[in-house]
Amino acid sequence: MMKTDKIKSATPHVLPALPYADSALSPVISANTIGFHYGKHHKGYVDNLNKLVGGTEFADLPLEKIITQTAGKADKTAIFNNAAQTWNHTFYWRSLKPKGGGEPPAELKQKIEASFGTLDACKKELATAAMAQFGSGWVWLVLNGAKLKVVKTGNADVPMTAGLKPLLAIDVWEHAYYLDYQNRRADYVNAVLDKLINWEFALQNAS
Numbered sequence: 001m002m003k004t005d006k007i008k009s010a011t012p013h014v015l016p017a018l019p020y021a022d023s024a025l026s027p028v029i030s031a032n033t034i035g036f037h038y039g040k041h042h043k044g045y046v047d048n049l050n051k052l053v054g055g056t057e058f059a060d061l062p063l064e065k066i067i068t069q070t071a072g073k074a075d076k077t078a079i080f081n082n083a084a085q086t087w088n089h090t091f092y093w094r095s096l097k098p099k100g101g102g103e104p105p106a107e108l109k110q111k112i113e114a115s116f117g118t119l120d121a122c123k124k125e126l127a128t129a130a131m132a133q134f135g136s137g138w139v140w141l142v143l144n145g146a147k148l149k150v151v152k153t154g155n156a157d158v159p160m161t162a163g164l165k166p167l168l169a170i171d172v173w174e175h176a177y178y179l180d181y182q183n184r185r186a187d188y189v190n191a192v193l194d195k196l197i198n199w200e201f202a203l204q205n206a207s
């Protein structure tokens, strides 16, 4: 017989499993960093979100709907921040992979060259945006209509609310790199671009 005990919440948000082992991105990103970043920060956003939306009009909405319905609303900032950070981190983990970097698939490389000239120019623009982001935030490769573009967002902000389709995300909050690189954000971003970035994931998102 099925149990009919009342469950706490109709649709609690869950922390998605990491797409690889916590040591799989080492030495570019250590298991120690992943332990805190995924196990404490990402989990914390999910837990906070569940607490914040419980019993509200947002309780039964999927994550993307919560983000779009709370974006830009001053009285919903806490819900937006935790929902967007939940989404951003899930997207970030999938933007990386062990033995990533290198050459993008041909179809993506064509798009990159059409928009930036060369792959190196695209990577340089991502790295420059990462350094230009003052304080915490994110750097994104996005699709803007038919063109690829690099954008940065502050704190928890997402590109979707500006009508841009995200293809890749790089977390430039200090918690993403401080244990491994201290204040050397550029070294972290360049290592991620050379060795971890998941161009196949970008292509999937672009199609």
Ligand SMILES: [Fe+2]
Pocket: 037, 041, 089, 171, 173, 175, 176
């Ligand atoms: Fe983060």
